[in-house]
Amino acid sequence: MxxxxxxxxxxxxxxxxxxxxxxxxxxxxxxxxxxxxxxxxxxxxxxxxxxxxxxxxxxxxxxxxxxxxxxxxxxxxxxxxxxxxxxxxxxxxxxxxxxxxxxxxxxxxxxxxxxxxxxxxxxxxxxxxxxxxxxxVDGLEARVGELEATQFSTTTKMSGKADFVIGATSYGGDKTDDLYATDEDGKRTGYLGDDALSFSYRYTLNLNTSFTGKDLLYTRLRTGNFNANAFSGKGYTGKQSQLETSKSSADILKVDKLWYEFPVGNFRVYAGPKIENYYMLGASPSVYRHILKQFKLGGYYGAYGASTSPGFGVNWISDRYANYGDAKLKLSANYVSKNGANSNAREGGFMTDNGKGKFLSQIAYGNTQWQVAAAYAYSQRGMTVGGAGTPLGASTKNYEEANQVNLNAYWRPQDNGWIPSISVGWSLSSFNLPKETIKGEFNGTRTEAQGWLVGLNWKDAFMKGNRLGFAAGSPQFVTAIKGEVTKKDGTKTKYPDDGNMAFELYYDFQVTDNVTITPAVFYLSRPFGQKTGSSAETGGLGADQFNTFGGLVQTTFKF
Structure with a gap:
């Protein structure tokens, strides 16, 4: 037969x-x-x-x-x-x-x-x-055999991205004392002027490894040469003008992120030696695609700001594997310790008094079209809590602990058109100063700050596949200070005169499925906040003006 x-x-x-x-x-x-x-x-x-x-x-x-x-x-x-x-x-x-x-x-x-x-x-x-x-079929069998013989890994998939950024910034407004260059004798030598045109890059490799098909060992390798230019977060206006694509590692490829995650029913558990709090959230609080880092997550320098550190966390989503269009409740809680890799308990350690740790929790409800979210964060002394670095007392060493609250929401239309997606966020940060503070030592140091953001995105703007984005907000402005501040006329005030604004506008042009060119501009009003300076006529705080204008072209290659 x-x-x-x-x-x-x-x-x-x-x-x-x-x-x-x-x-x-x-x-x-x-x-x-x-x-x-x-x-x-x-x-x-x-x-x-x-x-x-x-x-x-x-x-x-x-x-x-x-x-x-x-x-x-x-x-x-x-x-x-x-x-x-x-x-x-x-x-x-x-x-x-x-x-x-x-x-x-x-x-x-x-x-x-x-x-x-x-x-x-x-x-x-x-x-x-x-x-x-x-x-x-014979040809496919030969190709499959060749791929099996030369494949990178049976468990790991690799993807990559290269970002090229060319651009510059210019400064305008009042020429206050802090904005002049001086010689060794303290004599003014002229205004600092504008930044020169710079050309920088960031290179990223993502390794996604799964052993069961449901778990993930994530490794990110990254390098870049932004270093101390205007877009790195280490330039003249600090983190106010830092780009999301910036990376400073002196061209050395390093392990930038490393963690392992796995499911347990409707829970997902995370643990890793290099992770940030927001990676362990069950839901992103914002859908705004940003250029400046301060607009990340609907206001990065509130509860969501963190440092790459050892940490662990868990999130839970109701009916996690059901229809993605259904509204779901999403709960998250996680912890990272900036000094978690230090075994000396007096200097650091994981979950110790000196660990520079941060606890973040979030509750969110919604689906892919709309969502509302609330977050709470508690940070120990030394953990990153604010990004501007310019309002009074912005140094993270000047507080004992910080408590922060964020409220965020987003909505996006079902059909692409002239109605944009909308992301909004507001944050409130409260800072407790050290108990051993000497009287008057921290006068003027912030004890409370707020921030807000409104971000708009138009998908398929002018042409299918392209995106238009605009955002306005304030990363953080001081709303309460300790003690008094002495003005130039000798008088004192108990109230901060802080305030700063940031705007960005960009357009993503999708050249191919793998290449995107993004021209962008941004404007920072009073990026130094209250430290901008005083007016000689009024003797008031923060009466002077200073602004920063930046322009750039970013090219992204995905592979």
Missing amino acids: KLFQQLLVAPAALGLLAPLAVDANRSANAAELNINGVSDYAASSLGSSLEQVTSISQFSDVYPTDWAYQALSNLIERYGCVAGYPNGTYRGNRAMTRYEAAALLNACLDRITEVTDELKRLMKEFEKELAILKGR
Whole structure:
């Protein structure tokens, strides 16, 4: 018997032999054999005077509740080689005799012969097409074999991105004392002026490793040469003009992120030696795609600001694997310790008083179209809590602890058009100063700050695949200070005169699926906040003005 015939016979044969195995303890002898029944069964199987069974409903003693109902139905409808007794019964609980098995098997072989003849006709008719398909399959097998022999890893997928940024900034407004360059004797030598045109890059490799298909070992390798230019966060206006794509590592490729995550029911658990709090959230608080880092997550320098550190966390999403369009409740809690890799408890350690740790929790509700979220963060002394670095007392060393609250929401239209997606955020930070503070030592140091953001994105703007973005906000402005501040006219005030604004506008031009060119501009009003300076006429705080204008072109290559 040919292989194809054997394959077709196998299901039927197994179905026939199963009752024999079940009833092996009951031996059928010649005395028990009903010759008339066998003859009738054989006649029906061979299709003489009785018609072959074409539907399982023709059997009066077979019911949907029978354990073999589906198997018998498949044999009838797929192979057409099942017959019953002349009285319309199947007698499924009765032991099958060898004569009955032979008669039924003979009917199946006849059916297979019919199928085989039809297949031969079809194979001859489509001979050319089958030859082409065979050649393609052979080629695919060769390519698969080559890929298996040269593949990077059976468990790891790698993707990468290169960002090129060329741009510059210029400064304007009042020329206050802090904005002039001086020589060694403290004599002014002129205004600091504008930054020169710079050309920098950031290069990223993402390694996604999974051992079960549901877990993830994430490794990010990154390098860049932004260093101390205007966009690095270390330039003249500090982190106010820092780009999201900036990276300063002196061209050295380093492990930038490293953690492992895995599911436990509707929970997802995270742990790693290099992770930030917001990576462990069950939901992003914003959908605004940003250029300046201060607009990240709907206001990065509130509760969400952090440092890459050892940490762990967990998030829970109701009906996590259900329809993504359904609104869901999302809870998150995590912890990172800036000094978590230091084993000296007096200097650091994980979850110690000196660990420079940060705890972040978030509750969110919504779906991919809309969401509202609230977050709370507690930070120890030394953990990053504010990004501007310019309002009074912005140094992270000037407080004992900080408590921060963020409220965020977003909405985006179902259809792309002139109605943009909208992301809004507000943050409030409260700072507790050290208990051992000497009287007057920290006068003017901030004890409270706020921030806000409104971000708009137009998807498929002007052309399908492109994106237009605009945002306005204030990263952080001081709303309360300790003690008093002395003005230039000698008077004192207990109230901060802080305030700063940031704006950005950009357009993503999708050249190909892998290349995007993004021209962007940004404007910072009073990026130094209250430290901008005083007006000689009024003697007030913060009366002077200073601004920064930046322009750049960013090219992103994805692979």
